Amino acid sequence: MGLMSGKKGIIFGVSNQRGIGYAIAKALYDEGADIAFTYAGDVMKSRVTPLAESMSSRLITSCDVTSDADLDRVTAEFKDQYGVCDFIIHAVAFANRTDLEGDFSTVSRAGWNTAMDVSAYSFVAIANRFKPLLGEQASLVALSYLGGERSVPNYNIMGVAKAALEASVRYLAAEFGPLGARVNAISAGPVKTLAAKGISGFDILLKVNAARAPMKRNVTLTEVGNAGLYLCSDLASGVTGEVHHVDCGYHSIATSREDARILG
Numbered sequence: 001m002g003l004m005s006g007k008k009g010i011i012f013g014v015s016n017q018r019g020i021g022y023a024i025a026k027a028l029y030d031e032g033a034d035i036a037f038t039y040a041g042d043v044m045k046s047r048v049t050p051l052a053e054s055m056s057s058r059l060i061t062s063c064d065v066t067s068d069a070d071l072d073r074v075t076a077e078f079k080d081q082y083g084v085c086d087f088i089i090h091a092v093a094f095a096n097r098t099d100l101e102g103d104f105s106t107v108s109r110a111g112w113n114t115a116m117d118v119s120a121y122s123f124v125a126i127a128n129r130f131k132p133l134l135g136e137q138a139s140l141v142a143l144s145y146l147g148g149e150r151s152v153p154n155y156n157i158m159g160v161a162k163a164a165l166e167a168s169v170r171y172l173a174a175e176f177g178p179l180g181a182r183v184n185a186i187s188a189g190p191v192k193t194l195a196a197k198g199i200s201g202f203d204i205l206l207k208v209n210a211a212r213a214p215m216k217r218n219v220t221l222t223e224v225g226n227a228g229l230y231l232c233s234d235l236a237s238g239v240t241g242e243v244h245h246v247d248c249g250y251h252s253i254a255t256s257r258e259d260a261r262i263l264g
């Protein structure tokens with residue numbers, strides 16, 4: 001009996017085999033979960049479909065999370081196909097490339113709104129629509145990053161969006177708790193995924209994180225996937241409103257031994 005056997009849910013934001021969304025989906029699938037997948041656009045359709053089929057998915061559908069009509073349709077499709085929803089994974093984020101470099105204060109109103117809409121509001125909009133479908137011990141999980149709590153060079157508007165996402169996790173946890181549903185976030189350390197491709201300074205960021213983290217390395221996709229499995233499973237039945245760091249301990253240090261040595 002797998003940890004997720006008999007549980008049905010949906011994942012937003014799988015992009016390819018090297019992403020965090022896929023890593024979580026795989027960890028859930030390997031424990032018996034029945035997973036619906038959404039993709040944004042035709043390029044993603046061709047990438048996500050074989051991955052979803054490899055997990056015998058019963059629903060693979062398009063979803064632009066900035067479209068209320070799409071969210072309504074996807075919710076209806078899920079209800080028709082599965083009836084009850086036991087878990088929701090939100091692994092969606094987007095900011096304009098130009099807003100992920102240079103000075104934070106140059107962000108435009110439109111750039112701010114895009115990042116907040118795709119990366120934070122969408123989680124709340126999905127949670128609201130799926131609320132009537134949630135099973136008795138449902139679990140909602142969003143993906144965050146330390147840049148939502150502290151400034152990280154170039155993360156800029158995405159940091160503001162992750163702060164909003166993490167606050168939304170707490171408000172949703174308060175609202176959904178009485179229904180028996182839990183709402184949490186995973187704050188993953190940096191991982192070299194499609195979402196990180198071409199981001200200026202990302203390789204340096206990976207080096208800095210590995211050098212300073214208590215575990216002296218970066219987190220793996222499998223580790224983030226397993227954390228997603230834990231939060232979705234009944235092993236985490238007492239956990240809600242939490243931002244769970246899966247980052248080899250990087251968030252927990254202020255000054256590393258290396259910093260002290262270099263500057264001392």
Ligand code: 0WE
Binds near residue numbers: 145196
């Ligand atoms: O949340 C993220 C990245 C999300 C993301 C990625 C892109 C790349 C392509 C959002 N929007 C876009 N827009 C694009 O056009 N991460 C946690 C990964 C990440 O991104 C960074 C980081 C880290 C870490 C950007 C700057 C600095 C650090």
